[in-house]
Amino acid sequence: MIPSAFDYAAPATVAEALGVLADAGDDVKLLAGGQSLIPVMKLRLADPAMVVDLGRIGELSGVRDDGDALLIGAMTTHHEIVTDPLIAEHVPLLAMAAATVADPQVRHRGTFGGALVHADPAGDMPAPVLAADATFILAGLDGERRVAAADFFQGYFTTAVDDGEILTHIRVPKYTGWGARYEKFTRVAQQWSIVAVAAMVRVEGGTIAEARIGLTNMASTPLRATAVEQALVGAPLTREAIATASAHAGEGTDPASDLNGDAAYRRHLAEVLTKRAVIVAAGL
């Protein structure tokens, strides 16, 4: 399958890329790892007149220590997220989720930023990033702005990134010492999440002190399971207590019904997967 013809630019800096974007008009697409964009261009579901490749902008790649947070470049690949030592130490949840994305070849090309801007409801990176309360750093011609994860995901494949803007970095607070688990449910080896649950738990003195739970594919955007989070605070480290709290996982969700399962089935999955994820994250 051959995409429609397009003009191609491969700027070397963010500033240069913003200039190219501004000059290109409306019909332009940013290219990151291309693992979502190229398939849709091949199907001609997207046929931009111009493609701006972010792949030559070195400043957009890599993971940096930024005090109480990690600063992750938007062009950092899924593979780098899986293998990065800073992520393993401070936010292993991201590595666990990235390891479930697609297959090794796709993880070598696909990027953290691309997956977040693509904002597929079944995508695995948004829920962990929401659970971790990350901040998105967007560059535009007028300068930089910061958007909280809670405001970034706005709907089905829709984010706070405006035309002419580039997501440059994601700032993820450190959760050093917290337990983490990404529990993904699929029917076959390599598949998008039917439902998945991202959990981080801080255990103190035999009880759960804090919990952060993100849900994948339970609405048009990733969701926080706030009722579960609240019910877990102060809960003893027992399977029964975790199961009781996890029974709230379906509250406030609005999952789709499709060939993989209807909404009621997805709510059931959310409860079961939340329980499993929290049990592992709590070290039981």
Add this chain to the structure above:
Amino acid sequence: MASSKTITVEVDDVSYTDDVEPRLLLVQYLRERLGKTGTLIGCDTTNCGACTVHLDGVSVKSCTMFAVQADGHSVTTIEGLARDGKLAPLQQAFHQCHALQCGFCTPGMIMQSASLLTENPHPTEQEIRDGLEGNLCRCTGYQNIVAAVQAAADGTVSSDGTVSSDSTVSADSDETETAGVA
């Protein structure tokens, strides 16, 4: 009409400079411009892995990359693995372990296996299966593919292409282990 771009790419240790349309996929460039038809197109939708090549030593699906993105980089295809007319150990292992039937998936399987062994030189059986999750085979049932990767990792393929007898499909090695315990 969109303008063409000049790219310079090293493919299987030879440098090529060509004018390409930006929409030309890397796999089309390899097959149709360079004549490297060893890299196959199975699904053309990023699922089957038949088109797997290495970009700077790392596996990618060449049906999901534009040739312009490879400008200034080095690409290795299945045609670049053999050295001095001798098959690479993984190629020998696939041959010896009967890891192919129709052979359509094989170039991609071998390129992905090579990338896997670079990242993890001594994978477990499960790690091999996970490492090949983006490569589909409609013939073999995977068992002998896994055995071939294991044999190559264990170094039990000899340079003349024979595999020593202790390298067999994993079902057999499980039996050996059980027998040892019993």
